Amino acid sequence: MTDRIRLTGVTKDFVVKGVASRALDSIDLTVSAGEIYGLIGRSGAGKSTLLRMINALERPTSGTVLVDGVDVGALGADELRRLRHSIGMVFQQFSLWNSRTVFGNIATPLRLAGWSNDAIRDRVAELLDFVGLGGKAFARPRQLSGGQKQRVGIARAIATRPSILLADEATSALDPQTTTDIVDLLRSVNQEFGITIVVVTHEMDVVSRLADRLSILSDGRVVETGEIHQVLARPQHPVSASLVGSYTRTVLTGTEQAALATAYPGRHISVFVDEKVAADPVISRLARANDVDFTVVQGGVARVKNQPYGQLSLALHGSETDIDRFVTQLSEEAEVTTW
Ligand SMILES: Nc1ncnc2c1ncn2[C@@H]1O[C@H](COP(=O)(O)OP(=O)(O)OP(=O)(O)O)[C@@H](O)[C@H]1O
Ligand SMILES: [Mg+2]
Known part of the structure; x- marks a missing residue:
């Protein structure tokens, strides 16, 4: 162009x-x-x-x-x-x-x-x-x-x-x-x-x-x-993250993570939801395979120009080794942050 x-x-x-x-x-x-x-x-x-x-x-x-x-x-x-x-x-x-x-x-x-x-x-x-x-x-x-x-x-x-x-x-x-x-x-x-x-x-x-x-x-x-999707899904600068976060309310601040960790003790992850994660039931499939349960503690998925994007934050339930394996495998298929 x-x-x-x-x-x-x-x-x-x-x-x-x-x-x-x-x-x-x-x-x-x-x-x-x-x-x-x-x-x-x-x-x-x-x-x-x-x-x-x-x-x-x-x-x-x-x-x-x-x-x-x-x-x-x-x-x-x-x-x-x-x-x-x-x-x-x-x-x-x-x-x-x-x-x-x-x-x-x-x-x-x-x-x-x-x-x-x-x-x-x-x-x-x-x-x-x-x-x-x-x-x-x-x-x-x-x-x-x-x-x-x-x-x-x-x-x-x-x-x-x-x-x-x-x-x-x-x-x-x-x-x-x-x-x-x-x-x-x-x-x-x-x-x-x-x-x-x-x-x-x-x-x-x-x-x-x-x-x-x-x-x-x-x-x-x-x-x-950047492309609108890229910036919304993965803001690189703190100012971008705060503008995106206040729009979607799905990207957690440190304070929100601390409050959620108190309310839901245990291990926690956030998963970026993009086209791939929205189309493929990867989270539930890997959770089942590894005998891990999860609750969604915060998050949201919106459509931007007809493509999904968002973030889901999960509290994980299961044995330490099962959770470790689940997080490792999920990280290979989606963008995961642990907190
Ligand atoms: N004609 C001017 N004379 C002096 N300073 C100016 C002038 N126009 C803008 N500024 C200053 O330049 C900076 C940027 O202003 P600008 O109006 O471009 O911001 P903005 O991002 O459009 O803000 P807003 O969202 O409030 O409209 C501000 O510090 C403003 O005070
Ligand atoms: Mg202005």
């Missing part, structure tokens, strides 16, 4: 009252054409700053940002305007123009791009249909629900047929059901129009339902990058 976005060594310092603080530190990151890429991290991690680098709303202090091979930090005013037509953006607070109708909001970027009135009329009708707001062309933003406002925001962002959509906490102001609807809409924007999407969020749930790959940001640095 070709690179749509490539950041190399991007550092951003903000100087406030003569004091520089580093918002981004040596970021390397590549987004392929047509993928949905997640950027996740806690508040202040630098997610919005990174996103704003892509359409040159922020310029790097050092390093380069390439969009389709072009260094966006070096663009003049005209080229910058063209770049921004090829990159749509949606926001947490929707940022609609309240004095304009829904039609007016969606038509504005088309007018700025020089479309004719007839072409604008057809395009807006098509977009309203696509986002499911066919009857709302002449409503004002204040007459719409949050989910409807975000649909308008998305229609406006993709109006000029951009190749990239940047979504900054696009679902953070919405309830869970509306979040699901907007997640579905963003996925169809990607699938129907082939638009590359970068989603910034602090919600692992949103990323796990949308993204192909993600990077985890902490204190202005990328601490981990």
